[in-house]
Amino acid sequence: MKYLSEYRHPDAIKGLVSNIKHSASSPWTIMEICGGQTHNIVKAGIDQALSGTIDLVHGPGCPVCVTPEAKIDAAISISQLDKVIVCSYGDMLRVPGSGQSLLQAKTDGADVRIIYSPMDALEIARKNPHKEVVFFAVGFETTAPANAMPIYLADKEAIGNFSVIVSHVLVPPAMRAILSNRDCKIQGFLAAGHVCTVTGLEEYHELAQEFSIPIVVTGFEPVDILEGISRCVNMLESKTCGVHNQYARSVRENGNASARKMIAEVFAVTDMDWRGMGMIPGSGLALKGPYSRFDAEARFNTQSRPPSNVSDCHAGEVLQGLLKPSACPHFARTCHPETPLGAPMVSAEGACSAFYQYSRRSSH
Amino acid sequence: MEKPHATISTQFHCPRPAHESEKISMSHGGGGKLMHQLIQKYIQPLYKDPTAILHDSTVVNSPGSRIAMTTDSFVVNPVQFPGGDIGQLAVCGTINDLAMAGAKPRYMSLAFIIEEGLSLELFESILLSIRHAAEQSQVEIVTGDTKVVERGKGDQIFINTSGIGEVAGDLDIRPGRIAAGDAIIINGDIGRHGVAIMSSRDGTSAEVGIDSDLAPLDGPVQSLIDRQIDVHCLRDLTRGGLASALNELAEAADLGIVIDEASIPVNHRVASYCEILGLEPHYLANEGRFICILPQSAVDAALQALGPDATRIGTFDSEEKGFVRLRSQWDTQRFLPMLSGEQLPRIC
Numbered sequence: 287m288k289y290l291s292e293y294r295h296p297d298a299i300k301g302l303v304s305n306i307k308h309s310a311s312s313p314w315t316i317m318e319i320c321g322g323q324t325h326n327i328v329k330a331g332i333d334q335a336l337s338g339t340i341d342l343v344h345g346p347g348c349p350v351c352v353t354p355e356a357k358i359d360a361a362i363s364i365s366q367l368d369k370v371i372v373c374s375y376g377d378m379l380r381v382p383g384s385g386q387s388l389l390q391a392k393t394d395g396a397d398v399r400i401i402y403s404p405m406d407a408l409e410i411a412r413k414n415p416h417k418e419v420v421f422f423a424v425g426f427e428t429t430a431p432a433n434a435m436p437i438y439l440a441d442k443e444a445i446g447n448f449s450v451i452v453s454h455v456l457v458p459p460a461m462r463a464i465l466s467n468r469d470c471k472i473q474g475f476l477a478a479g480h481v482c483t484v485t486g487l488e489e490y491h492e493l494a495q496e497f498s499i500p501i502v503v504t505g506f507e508p509v510d511i512l513e514g515i516s517r518c519v520n521m522l523e524s525k526t527c528g529v530h531n532q533y534a535r536s537v538r539e540n541g542n543a544s545a546r547k548m549i550a551e552v553f554a555v556t557d558m559d560w561r562g563m564g565m566i567p568g569s570g571l572a573l574k575g576p577y578s579r580f581d582a583e584a585r586f587n588t589q590s591r592p593p594s595n596v597s598d599c600h601a602g603e604v605l606q607g608l609l610k611p612s613a614c615p616h617f618a619r620t621c622h623p624e625t626p627l628g629a630p631m632v633s634a635e636g637a638c639s640a641f642y643q644y645s646r647r648s649s650h
Numbered sequence: 651m652e653k654p655h656a657t658i659s660t661q662f663h664c665p666r667p668a669h670e671s672e673k674i675s676m677s678h679g680g681g682g683k684l685m686h687q688l689i690q691k692y693i694q695p696l697y698k699d700p701t702a703i704l705h706d707s708t709v710v711n712s713p714g715s716r717i718a719m720t721t722d723s724f725v726v727n728p729v730q731f732p733g734g735d736i737g738q739l740a741v742c743g744t745i746n747d748l749a750m751a752g753a754k755p756r757y758m759s760l761a762f763i764i765e766e767g768l769s770l771e772l773f774e775s776i777l778l779s780i781r782h783a784a785e786q787s788q789v790e791i792v793t794g795d796t797k798v799v800e801r802g803k804g805d806q807i808f809i810n811t812s813g814i815g816e817v818a819g820d821l822d823i824r825p826g827r828i829a830a831g832d833a834i835i836i837n838g839d840i841g842r843h844g845v846a847i848m849s850s851r852d853g854t855s856a857e858v859g860i861d862s863d864l865a866p867l868d869g870p871v872q873s874l875i876d877r878q879i880d881v882h883c884l885r886d887l888t889r890g891g892l893a894s895a896l897n898e899l900a901e902a903a904d905l906g907i908v909i910d911e912a913s914i915p916v917n918h919r920v921a922s923y924c925e926i927l928g929l930e931p932h933y934l935a936n937e938g939r940f941i942c943i944l945p946q947s948a949v950d951a952a953l954q955a956l957g958p959d960a961t962r963i964g965t966f967d968s969e970e971k972g973f974v975r976l977r978s979q980w981d982t983q984r985f986l987p988m989l990s991g992e993q994l995p996r997i998c
Contacts, residue, residue, distance in 0.1 A: 290925060296979035303980070331982025376994030389991075400994065402852070402927075623990035634928065634994070644984040 293507030294330075302512035303335045310519050315341045315471050317464075317607045318514075319457060320478035321348035321635025322506050328640040330508040332515075340515060343471075343607035346460050347478050348635040349425040350378045351605060351628075352560040357453040358383030360588040361422050364451070365396035367586065371414060373407035374422040376400045377634040382626065388422075404429075408436035411448040420582045423450045428480045430454055430571060431545035434552035437573070437580050449582035452573055455558055457481050458489040459569035464606050465497045472607060474518040476504040476511065479533035484549075486541030490529045498527045505533040552577050561629060562602030599628030604637055611641040618646055674768040679798025689796065692774060696760065696781050696791050708792040710757055713816035718753035720744055721812040729776065729806050732846045733861030737779035739937060740809040742866045743888070745787050749871040750884040750940065752823040753815025755787055760811055761795040765804035776807065787866045789813065821875065825902035827882040832966045833949045834907070835942045837870055838863065838959040839915035840892050844934030845923050860919050865938030873955045874942065881952075883943040887936040890989060894933070895941060896974045897988040900966075907974045909964035909986065933989050 292298075318324060324344045327333055333342050346352055362383055365372040372388070379389040379400065392398040401407055404421060411419035423433040433454070440448040457478060464470055477490055482503045494501050500521035504514030514532045521527065531537050549571070558570025573581050582588075598616060603609035611617055611630070621627040623642060630636030677684045694700050702708045724740040741758070748755045760780065764773070784791055846862040849855040867886060874881050883903075885895045892914065900907045916931045924931050943966065944952055953960050969975075974986040 290921070299980040329984060331978055331980075331984055334982045335980065379994060380991065643987050646985060646987075 290507070293505070293509040295509065298509045299330075299335075299512060302509065302516055303332075306336060306512065306516050306519055307339050309516070309523060310339050311523060313339060313341050314473050314519060314522050315343060316474045316476060316515060316518050317343045317345045317472045318476040318504070318511070319345040319347040319461070320481070320506070321345075321351070321633070321637065321640075322480075323347070323476060323478070323504065323511060324637050325635060325640045326506055326508065327511060328644045330511075332508060332511055334645075336515070340519070342515075343610070344604070344637040344640075345475075345607055346464070346560070346563065346605040347426065347457065347481075348605070348630060348633050348637070349429070349455070350375075350381050350633040351601065351630045351636050352455055352563065353378070353381070353424050353453045353629070354559045354561050355384045356559075357422075357424075357451055358388070359385070360583050361388060361420070361451050362386055362391045362396075363588055364420050364582060364586045365391050365398050367418075369417045371397045371399060371410060371417055371419045372422060373399050373401045373410060373419065375424065378422060378424055380626075380632040381629045382632075404433050404436045408439060408445065408448060411440070411445055415447060418447050418449065418585075420586075421448070421450045422453070424453045426455055426457055426478070426481050427484045427549070428478075430553065431484060431542070431548045434548045437552050437577055438548065440580060441577060449580045449585050450573070451582045452553075452571065454553065454571035455560060456555070456569050456571070457485075458493060459566050460560065460563070461493055462496075463563070463566045463569075465493070465499070467606065467608075469608060470606075472499075474500045474522055475502070476514045476518065477501050477529075479503055479505045479510070479536055482531075482533070482537045482541065484542050484545045486546075487529050487531065487537070487539055494527050494529050500527050500530070502530045502532050503537050505536070560605075562599070562605050564602075597627055601628035601630050601638075604630055611638040612645070614638070618642060672770055674764050674766060674770060674773060674798060676766050676798055676800065679764070679796065685796075692770075692777055693794065693796065696777060696784070696794075698790050699792075702792055703794075710790075710792055713754075713756040713814065714818070716817040718748050718751040718815045718817050719812065720747040720751075720815075721810065722747060723808060723810045725805060725808050726847065727805055728847075728850050729772070731850045731862055732855050733842070734864035734937075735776055735779050736807060736809055737776035738783045738864055740811045741780055741783035741787070741789070742864055742937060744811040744813040745783075745789060746867045746886045746937075746940070748813050748815035749866075749868040750823070750886050751815070751817065752821040752871065752875060752881070752884070753817045754872065755789040755813055755815045755868055757792045757814040758784065758789050758811055759793045759795075759813075760791050761797075761809065763797045763799060763804055763808040763810075765799055765806050766801045768806050773807070783866065787868050818875065823881050823884055825883050825899055828899065828903035828905065828943050828966055829882065829945075830905055830966055830968045831946060832882055832943050833946050833962055834896075834909070834964045834966070835944070835949065835952055835956065835960055835962050836887075836892070836915065836939060837867075837942070837956050838939055839917050839920070840887065840936055840939060841916060841920040841924070841931035841934035843937040844891065845920050847935070848927075849923065858919060858923055860917065860923070863936055863938035867938065867940055870940075870956055874952060877951055877955050879944060879948050879951050879955065881942060881944050881948075884940055885943075886940040889935050891931070891933045891935060892939075892941070893930075893974070893986050894988055896964075896986065899941075899943070900974050901972045903966065904971050905966045905968060906970040906972070907964055907966055908969075908983075909974060909976050911976045912979050913961060913963045915959070915961060929993050932986060933993055
């Protein structure tokens with residue numbers, strides 16, 4: 287608990303807020319990448335505390351928000367087959383595909399199980415040799431090594447009744463896509479500390495130079511986030527760019543070598559469709575080589591449908607920092623956690639969900 | 651009533667001759683000898699008046715001119731958890747609901763739906779818990795029922811209890827009495843029951859080391875009443891935790907609530923467990939905690955009555971009606987909403 291109390295200490299928080307207010311000469315626009323950071327910013331009221339000093343915009347780092355509808359539809363259609371168990375992380379369950387969510391499929395009788403670790407899915411496969419066990423492998427670089435591990439072991443142990451639906455995305459290509467948008471107003475980034483713990487900083491140095499922008503690799507506690515903002519502001523004020531590592535207690539320059547090796551063993555980089563943002567070149571991971579035989583979509587021959595564009599949801603703009611959730615015309619009017627128009631309203635890391643939970647005014 | 655012919659099974663089951671069956675079987679609900687034995691040996695000792703079990707209903711003395719009545723069904727997995735079991739839960743749950751109206755619990759009904767295959771040893775230990783809990787709060791079990799359902803049609807055991815309590819004098823404890831300016835007191839730290847259950851399910855209860863807070867609340871409530879403290883409202887924190895209880899009261903009273911976040915007591919083990927799984931203690935279940943709403947002038951007396959674990963956490967006001975606001979130690983404020991659906995563990 288020491289880490290938690292230190293990094294949430296009221297005096298440290300007040301001191302950092304005051305420093306930032308003192309040093310910022312203009313209302314800089316800074317994007318935090320990770321949905322976990324977004325939630326903690328809104329929950330701790332950091333956006334309130336810095337209101338008028340810094341414009342914090344929220345990034346695409348909510349893994350379940352950017353998972354394409356087609357992947358969720360595939361998971362649901364597989365879950366409806368006989369003798370199939372679909373395993374998923376908890377916060378994927380509420381996110382709707384083009385129709386249902388996995389939670390609704392579960393209510394209708396599908397065997398959908400929440401797991402805490404990908405290894406639990408493999409264990410379920412070992413214990414149920416007469417059933418097909420399908421793991422919905424979702425996430426950014428953070429979960430990629432852990433999600434790769436059961437696939438690697440299933441290959442080693444020749445476990446035939448295990449397969450995965452892979453929907454893995456990579457952060458740096460998404461940052462590049464956001465920065466390349468002509469409407470982009472972002473002047474600095476707080477990069478996602480846990481993603482960088484795995485990957486290291488190489489690609490971030492390249493981005494910082496290419497777009498002449500400050501990037502601070504940042505943790506998740508209120509003091510971490512405020513330190514990240516403070517360092518970013520200092521770079522902006524001194525007109526320098528580059529990469530700073532605020533989250534040095536976890537992030538190393540070269541990342542985690544064994545984790546990177548495991549990702550490279552099982553996955554290959556591929557083009558990826560991001561929900562709400564469209565196709566981003568080289569921004570996803572797919573099973574490679576002999577591991578392709580664990581591809582659940584191929585094994586169960588799911589028909590992928592093109593994404594439906596009929597939704598009124600503005601998630602794409604929200605995920606790119608072009609629209610604040612509370613500025614969306616549907617926010618808390620037609621779009622609520624119980625009746626969401628899009629994924630960011632239901633995911634634990636979605637920006638709309640954070641605003642709805644913590645800072646919604648009594649508009650009802 | 652506890653009647654020998656009670657069963658909801660529609661299938662024919664050959665009565666088993668075994669007298670010392672180790673498990674509850676369909677024939678325990680089949681109306682024959684085995685059912686009589688089950689009732690006489692195990693359930694009848696719970697009754698103060700053993701002859702009551704032989705009638706279709708029980709006649710009792712009226713406990714007073716004003717009574718409170720409540721009912722609740724109990725389903726919990728696992729049925730035994732650190733700090734208690736479903737039997738104690740079924741008695742305390744109903745006692746606590748009565749206590750929240752300021753009622754002194756007097757009579758209780760006790761109905762079981764048992765899944766075929768439940769071990770008699772486990773059933774006996776649940777009954778023992780029921781007996782202890784009822785005796786502790788001096789509540790009399792006066793009527794009951796037992797059904798056995800086929801394997802797979804239940805989850806070991808379900809219990810329903812109803813309770814009748816006596817409301818003294820002109821006591822008036824209800825959400826309608828809450829006024830702007832009223833203080834909110836909690837009787838202890840939050841989230842223990844939720845963590846005890848979840849850690850049992852995921853097999854980490856020994857490492858986590860948190861027992862349920864399961865306890866009867868008639869004693870603490872009676873101590874407030876005995877001191878003639880002007881309690882406006884009481885609410886026990888069960889499913890949905892502190893956050894749900896506060897939101898329900900803010901809406902019922904059509905007032906706002908401001909809570910000082912740092913004042914909410916949370917054990918560091920509960921906080922750590924929540925941190926690892928991405929849960930919030932404010933939403934975790936409790937079974938021995940309640941909030942007490944009363945005028946500012948009565949706060950000191952109430953804290954004294956409730957003991958050293960009780961603390962003041964917030965105040966009702968006229969701002970943001972129907973909403974609960976949490977105030978941080980660094981002077982920001984956020985809403986504490988009611989949970990939408992259940993808490994689900996996060997990806998990372």
